[in-house]
Every structure is written in C-alpha cells, then in structure tokens.
Amino acid sequence: MIAIDWGTTSARAYALDHGGAIVAERSAPLGVQRITDGRFADALTSLCTGIGSESLPMIACGMIGSRQGWVEAPYRHCPADFSAIAMSLTRVQGTRLAIVPGLMCRDVDGVPDVMRGEETQVLGILSEQRAERSVIVLPGTHSKWAIAGASGIERFSTFMTGELYAILRQQSILGRLAAEGSDDAALDQGVRRSLRRSAALSHDLFSARTLVLAGELAAQGVSDYLSGLLLGAEIASALRWLERSGVKDKLEPIVVGEASLVARYRRALALAEIDAMPGPVKAAAIGMWRIAKQAGMVRE
Amino acid sequence: MIAIDWGTTSARAYALDHGGAIVAERSAPLGVQRITDGRFADALTSLCTGIGSESLPMIACGMIGSRQGWVEAPYRHCPADFSAIAMSLTRVQGTRLAIVPGLMCRDVDGVPDVMRGEETQVLGILSEQRAERSVIVLPGTHSKWAIAGASGIERFSTFMTGELYAILRQQSILGRLAAEGSDDAALDQGVRRSLRRSAALSHDLFSARTLVLAGELAAQGVSDYLSGLLLGAEIASALRWLERSGVKDKLEPIVVGEASLVARYRRALALAEIDAMPGPVKAAAIGMWRIAKQAGMVRE
Numbered sequence: 148m149i150a151i152d153w154g155t156t157s158a159r160a161y162a163l164d165h166g167g168a169i170v171a172e173r174s175a176p177l178g179v180q181r182i183t184d185g186r187f188a189d190a191l192t193s194l195c196t197g198i199g200s201e202s203l204p205m206i207a208c209g210m211i212g213s214r215q216g217w218v219e220a221p222y223r224h225c226p227a228d229f230s231a232i233a234m235s236l237t238r239v240q241g242t243r244l245a246i247v248p249g250l251m252c253r254d255v256d257g258v259p260d261v262m263r264g265e266e267t268q269v270l271g272i273l274s275e276q277r278a279e280r281s282v283i284v285l286p287g288t289h290s291k292w293a294i295a296g297a298s299g300i301e302r303f304s305t306f307m308t309g310e311l312y313a314i315l316r317q318q319s320i321l322g323r324l325a326a327e328g329s330d331d332a333a334l335d336q337g338v339r340r341s342l343r344r345s346a347a348l349s350h351d352l353f354s355a356r357t358l359v360l361a362g363e364l365a366a367q368g369v370s371d372y373l374s375g376l377l378l379g380a381e382i383a384s385a386l387r388w389l390e391r392s393g394v395k396d397k398l399e400p401i402v403v404g405e406a407s408l409v410a411r412y413r414r415a416l417a418l419a420e421i422d423a424m425p426g427p428v429k430a431a432a433i434g435m436w437r438i439a440k441q442a443g444m445v446r447e
Numbered sequence: 448m449i450a451i452d453w454g455t456t457s458a459r460a461y462a463l464d465h466g467g468a469i470v471a472e473r474s475a476p477l478g479v480q481r482i483t484d485g486r487f488a489d490a491l492t493s494l495c496t497g498i499g500s501e502s503l504p505m506i507a508c509g510m511i512g513s514r515q516g517w518v519e520a521p522y523r524h525c526p527a528d529f530s531a532i533a534m535s536l537t538r539v540q541g542t543r544l545a546i547v548p549g550l551m552c553r554d555v556d557g558v559p560d561v562m563r564g565e566e567t568q569v570l571g572i573l574s575e576q577r578a579e580r581s582v583i584v585l586p587g588t589h590s591k592w593a594i595a596g597a598s599g600i601e602r603f604s605t606f607m608t609g610e611l612y613a614i615l616r617q618q619s620i621l622g623r624l625a626a627e628g629s630d631d632a633a634l635d636q637g638v639r640r641s642l643r644r645s646a647a648l649s650h651d652l653f654s655a656r657t658l659v660l661a662g663e664l665a666a667q668g669v670s671d672y673l674s675g676l677l678l679g680a681e682i683a684s685a686l687r688w689l690e691r692s693g694v695k696d697k698l699e700p701i702v703v704g705e706a707s708l709v710a711r712y713r714r715a716l717a718l719a720e721i722d723a724m725p726g727p728v729k730a731a732a733i734g735m736w737r738i739a740k741q742a743g744m745v746r747e
Binding site: 251255256261289304305306307308314315317318319340343345348349353354356357358377380381391 | 514551555556558559560561589604605606607608610611614615617618619620640643645647648649650652653654656657658660661663677680681684687688691
C-alpha cells in the first residue's frame with residue numbers, strides 16, 4: 148500500500164509491505180498550497196513513481212482533503228473510532244486514492260474545532276496503546292491535544308502556538324528585540340510565567356520587551372522566552388480543558404512530532420510536573436495502515 | 448507654553464495660553480521612527496514654527512524620551528505623583544525643551560512593565576477628577592490600564608491588544624479568511640467568548656477559522672470577531688489584575704483615546720457589566736500643562 152501524509156506545504160509518501168512495515172519513503176515540497184491549477188494528479192505521480200507498484204491501493208490524509216485540496220473529504224463528527232473513519236473515506240475518481248476525513252468536535256458552548264491529518268496520527272498511536280483513555284499532544288503550527296480511548300477520538304482542542312510564535316517573532320515589536328540564539332533558561336522562565344495562576348497572555352507577552360529594557364533578559368533569550376510563554380499558555384489552558392473533560396489522574400500525555408519539538412514540549416510539561424512520553428515517529432503511516440485495513444483496502 | 452505629544456510615528460504640538468487652554472495645534476508625521484540621522488532639532492522647528500513664540504517653554508512626552516528618541520528620559524518607578532514626575536524632567540541641551548519621564552512598575556513576581564506618554568495622559572485626566580482612586584484605560588497598540596489616586600499613578604498593566612490584532616489580521620491564517628466589513632454582533636460574540644471562565648486565547652483565536660469553516664461566521668465578521676476576542680481577553684485579564692490590586696467596588700473606568708476606539712471599549716466593557724466613562728480628548732496636553740506648572744516652567 149502507498150500511504151501519503153499530504154499537508155499544506157509538503158507531502159510524504161510511504162510504501163508499506165503486507166505487514167504494514169515501511170519499506171520506502173519519499174517527501175517532496177508538493178503540499179496543497181504549492182500545487183497550481185489543480186495539478187494534483189501530476190503531483191501524485193511525481194511523488195509515488197518508483198516507490199511501489201502502480202497497482203497498489205493508495206490512501207492519503209491531511210490538507211489534501213480540505214476545501215483547498217484535491218477533493219473535499221467532509222469532516223466526521225467526534226467521537227469517531229477506526230470504523231467510523233474507515234467508513235468515511237472519500238475516493239478520488241479516476242485514481243486508486245482514498246482520502247481520510249478530518250474531524251470536527253464542538254465545545255460546551257457549541258463552538259467547533261477541527262483537525263485534518265492529526266486524527267490519523269492519533270489512530271496510529273492508539274494502535275500501539277491499550278484501550279484505556281489517553282491524552283495525545285501533537286505540537287505544530289496549530290497544536291492539537293486529543294483525548295482518545297476505546298471508542299476512538301473523543302474530543303480535541305487546538306492551540307495556535309506555532310503560528311503565534313512565528314508571527315510574533317517575525318512581525319512584532321517583540322521579534323525586533325530578538326537576536327539569534329537559544330536559551331533554555333529563558334524558555335523555562337517563559338513557561339513558568341504562563342503557568343502561574345495570574346497568567347494573562349496578551350499582557351505577559353509584553354514582558355519580553357520590558358525584561359530586555361530593564362536589562363533582565365538578553366536579546367539572545369527573547370525567542371525562547373516567547374516560545375516558552377506561548378507553550379506555557381498552551382499547557383495551562385489544555386490542563387484546564389482536560390480537567391473539565393474529566394481527565395485528571397495519571398495524566399501521561401503522549402507527544403508526537405518532530406524530535407526537537409517533542410523534547411521542547413516534554414521539557415515544558417515537566418515544569419508543570421507532568422511526565423510525557425514520546426510517541427512513535429511514523430504515527431501517520433501507522434494510522435493510515437490501520438484505517439486501510441479497517442476499510443478492507445488491504446489484508447495482512 | 449508649547450506641549451508636544453511625540454510618539455513613534457507622529458507628533459502633535461499644542462500651544463497653550465496662560466490659563467492652560469489650547470490656542471493652536473498641529474500634527475505631523477515626525478514620530479521618532481521617522482526621523483533619520485538624529486535630526487530631532489529640525490523636526491522640532493518644523494513642528495512648532497508659527498504656532499507660538501520661540502521664547503515659550505516647551506515640554507514633550509512619549510517616545511521622544513526613549514532610547515530611540517532624542518535624549519533618553521529614564522523611567523521613574525511607580526508609584527509616581529505629579530511632583531515626582533515634574534522633578535524628573537530631562538532637559539535637552541541647547542533647546543528650551545524638557546522631556547517627561549516614562550514610568551516603570553513591577554508586578555508581584557518582580558516582572559517590569561513600562562509606559563511612555565500614557566503617564567502624562569493619566570495625569571491630564573486626574574486633574575479633572577477628585578483625589579479618589581480611579582481606573583484609567585488607554586486603548587492602543589499596547590493598551591494600558593492604570594490605577595491612579597491622590598498619590599498619582601500607583602501601578603499599571605499593558606496588554607498587546609492592538610499589535611496582536613494587527614499582526615493576526617495581516618499575517619495569520621485567520622486574517623486570510625477575513626473580508627472587509629464591520630459586524631457588531633461578531634464583535635460582541637468575540638468579547639463574550641473571551642469573557643467566559645474557560646477562555647483560553649491561543650485556543651479561542653482558532654475559532655475565527657472553525658466558525659467560518661462551519662458556515663457560522665461570515666468572512667465580513669472575522670475582523671470584528673478577532674478584535675472582540677482580543678478585547679475580551681484584555682478586559683478579563685485586567686479585571687483579575689484590578690481585583691488582585693484591591694480595586695473591586697464601583698469600578699467605573701475612564702477610557703481615553705480616539706473616539707471610535709473608546710466607543711468599542713465601552714461596548715465591550717458593557718458586556719462585562721461595567722459602565723465606563725469617556726475621558727477628556729486632549730488628556731496629554733492637559734497633563735503636560737499640569738507637569739510644567741508643578742515644575743515651575745509656567746505660571747498661571
């Protein structure tokens with residue numbers, strides 16, 4: 148089978164053998180935003196030629212199924228288990244490709260939240276876990292926290308941590324104070340500030356400026372301090388959300404993503420006295436394999 | 448006397464008569480960031496020629512006294528009353544100009560906050576108020592909430608509301624969803640969402656996207672919804688800060704600034720069941736007049 152994690156800026160294709168093991172892998176800057184005039188079929192050919200037979204079934208997850216993607220794969224509502232997701236694949240006519248739906252959930256006020264691609268990662272992680280309730284953290288531009296269990300994905304919450312960091316670093320008065328450099332102590336200082344009871348993000352962010360003005364933060368520490376403030380705000384808000392969702396005891400989130408980001412999250416979570424475990428690196432490929440099996444696209 | 452509110456992008460000069468009444472006024476795009484090669488003396492001449500005799504005393508407040516300004520006027524620590532501020536004017540050598548210092552305060556964790564220019568507006572408002580404790584709100588790129596009383600300015604807190612709005616609107620995925628338009632209902636919806644107990648700004652901002660995706664917010668409402676979220680977050684955080692500062696009863700903040708912004712703040716405050724009063728429009732000029740009198744620069 149060919150499984151494709153097809154996002155906004157890049158796409159990564161995996162060839163999986165009959166047991167679901169990855170035998171080949173290729174990535175290309177062929178994300179949805181980079182494909183012009185709807186030339187998705189060409190992109191698929193370019194991505195997959197040579198990594199597996201042309202007769203293999205193909206499955207994709209991520210922004211390829213968004214309104215800006217190839218064919219829209221409508222959101223499934225939460226809770227959603229493997230079978231619900233496997234039954235909702237969207238076939239792309241004239242190809243062997245099926246697209247995994249994104250998920251939508253609603254908070255207590257009825258306000259929607261969405262994910263597209265992360266649901267597949269979560270299912271990839273669940274396959275290696277027991278059926279008990281788990282908390283799964285997926286850091287990124289729009290970080291996701293998901294509560295998942297025997298019934299699949301119960302609910303989730305998005306935090307704009309990565310995007311806020313990028314625009315503050317690149318566009319704000321705070322970013323203009325920053326010099327290149329990394330500073331773990333400044334990261335910790337930012338996380339701690341956002342974890343305190345009286346935290347207030349749009350006020351606390353300004354302290355990146357005032358601490359520099361007062362000579363109490365080096366310009367080389369500004370980036371990590373900002374990152375820490377945003378990460379701490381994410382963790383503090385997510386912990387309150389988990390508590391309201393009835394998740395309190397033995398909270399051991401699984402953090403999945405790029406290694407340096409996972410390390411940063413585990414460091415910040417430790418400051419909130421939370422032990423987090425790293426998840427499997429190829430969670431998306433594992434998730435797509437499980438979904439494809441459930442959908443009868445492949446047989447072990 | 449000539450009083451100059453000299454900020455980052457523009458400068459506004461007022462000619463005041465012997466009673467402190469404004470008799471002439473002029474503004475120019477001669478803010479600190481727009482002056483190259485330190486040509487501040489030329490800018491002063493260009494700004495003030497013709498609005499008053501050259502022999503008049505001159506006073507300025509705002510970014511002109513910052514490290515990037517003409518001469519740095521060091522921050523005074525809070526609390527700071529009229530006399531403390533009047534005793535700390537920085538004279539610009541070779542001119543008749545004195546610059547009002549900015550203020551610095553520290554929160555319970557010792558983290559600094561700063562203002563430069565707003566302290567003069569607060570003093571301008573106090574002059575029209577009785578000596579009891581007041582809450583003064585100064586909306587802007589970096590909004591300030593100040594607690595002031597008989598002893599002058601006790602403490603204050605900054606919220607990056609205006610700057611966050613600008614960069615989210617111009618640079619983020621949320622801004623790309625927005626169409627031109629104004630929508631009071633969307634503004635109120637954003638304010639209410641940020642005022643709720645379980646508000647979490649970096650999560651709630653994402654709802655500007657999901658509500659559009661779900662067809663529950665029009666593209667024309669995105670800008671005001673974002674503005675409402677940020678404004679509601681400022682108000683919620685400021686109210687907690689006021690409570691920790693012992694300000695609880697009969698809270699009637701005075702909101703000072705550009706008319707449409709004052710109206711927007713009063714509307715949002717009303718959703719938190721807070722009656723706010725508009726302050727005097729020329730608060731900076733009034734404040735500079737009071738400081739100059741206290742410093743003996745002018746006599747009524």
